[in-house]
Amino acid sequence: MRRILVTGALGQIGSELVPALRERYGTDAVVASDVRVPSARGLAARTSDGPFEHVDCTHIREIEHAVRHHDVRTIYHLAALLSAVAEERPRVAWEVNMGGLYRVLEAARLHDCAVFLPSSIGAFGPSTPRRGTPQDTIQRPTTMYGVTKVSSELLCDYYHARFGLDTRGLRLPGLVSYVAPPGGGTTDWAVEIFYHALRYRRYSCFLRANTRLDMMYMPDAIRAKMELMEAKPSALVHRNAFNVAAMSVTPEEMAEEIRRHVPGFVIDYEVDPLRQAIADSWPESVDDEAARREWGWQPEYDLARMTRDMLEKLDGRLRSAP
Numbered sequence: 001m002r003r004i005l006v007t008g009a010l011g012q013i014g015s016e017l018v019p020a021l022r023e024r025y026g027t028d029a030v031v032a033s034d035v036r037v038p039s040a041r042g043l044a045a046r047t048s049d050g051p052f053e054h055v056d057c058t059h060i061r062e063i064e065h066a067v068r069h070h071d072v073r074t075i076y077h078l079a080a081l082l083s084a085v086a087e088e089r090p091r092v093a094w095e096v097n098m099g100g101l102y103r104v105l106e107a108a109r110l111h112d113c114a115v116f117l118p119s120s121i122g123a124f125g126p127s128t129p130r131r132g133t134p135q136d137t138i139q140r141p142t143t144m145y146g147v148t149k150v151s152s153e154l155l156c157d158y159y160h161a162r163f164g165l166d167t168r169g170l171r172l173p174g175l176v177s178y179v180a181p182p183g184g185g186t187t188d189w190a191v192e193i194f195y196h197a198l199r200y201r202r203y204s205c206f207l208r209a210n211t212r213l214d215m216m217y218m219p220d221a222i223r224a225k226m227e228l229m230e231a232k233p234s235a236l237v238h239r240n241a242f243n244v245a246a247m248s249v250t251p252e253e254m255a256e257e258i259r260r261h262v263p264g265f266v267i268d269y270e271v272d273p274l275r276q277a278i279a280d281s282w283p284e285s286v287d288d289e290a291a292r293r294e295w296g297w298q299p300e301y302d303l304a305r306m307t308r309d310m311l312e313k314l315d316g317r318l319r320s321a322p
Contacts, residue, residue, distance in 0.1 A: 002073035003028075003051075004075075005067060005072040007034070007076070007077050007104065008080065011034075011079075012183050015179050028050060034055065064107050067111045074113060074116070075108055075114070075115050083184070085183075087144055090144040093148060097148035101117065102155065114168070119149045122143065122149050125141040169239070170241075170244050174214065178314040193255065198314060202267070203255070207279055208271055209267075211276070214247070216299065216301075224244050236294055237294055238290050243290065245285065245287075247302055248285040251267065253303070254303065257307045
């Protein structure tokens with residue numbers, strides 16, 4: 001049986017993608033991997049029910065060992081430094097985000113694997129049209145994270161054109177999840193706000209109240225990844241960088257929606273200049289018509305439905321926590 005390998009499996013996306021993949025394809029069919037051990041972030045329960053490998057994606061031998069040992073056919077490559085952390089550690093971001101991807105692509109080429117890579121709205125820059133950002137448009141990001149995402153898109157395109165490798169990817173917006181804590185991204189506020197609303201009825205946001213960005217609830221993002229990888233190759237024109245969208249919101253709009261469920265919730269603002277500058281360089285909304293047309297993308301969660309579900313699920317987790 002050829003299996004699926006997920007790198008960066010203990011991160012925000014991986015901690016939900018791995019269980020979803022195992023539910024769809026079988027527990028033993030999905031190998032979780034990370035440079036950390038599962039217990040390091042209290043996520044052992046989400047990986048202990050199936051195979052786990054310690055994999056540092058900057059070492060191709062470790063990737064190849066996992067691919068050969070588990071007869072891997074598909075790699076979901078999630079291991080990366082996120083936007084704010086990458087800006088503080090640009091050299092490490094390049095080594096991890098680009099060096100890791102190059103080695104994953106080489107392992108995939110040598111062992112005939114398909115590769116999924118998440119890109120980001122961070123691949124755009126201040127010269128990109130900010131509203132209804134087209135699928136194909138100028139990409140001149142001003143952050144190291146954005147530079148690595150554009151370079152990753154191009155490198156995946158190259159491996160497909162040059163070697164026939166089945167590479168696919170999405171430009172993800174900010175993601176909201178109740179499962180894993182934020183990991184150093186510019187849109188972390190959209191997760192933190194729910195924790196603070198339930199615990200303290202107050203949140204101090206590091207972006208301005210009117211900062212509008214595309215956001216998506218994690219269940220939609222997980223489904224989008226799997227649907228893209230299951231799509232017929234002949235239907236895909238863009239392959240490695242599909243815009244996908246669900247909602248375009250500001251911190252104030254999200255706070256107002258939360259108040260419908262948490263009366264008296266208060267938000268104030270202590271702007272972080274670094275993360276505000278990053279957010280100001282990203283699109284307010286993207287055009288995802290290509291994804292809808294080529295593989296049938298359709299989000300299920302808008303702001304209201306996401307907020308209800310997020311508060312309900314997170315409240316249950318917080319109440320059951322030791």
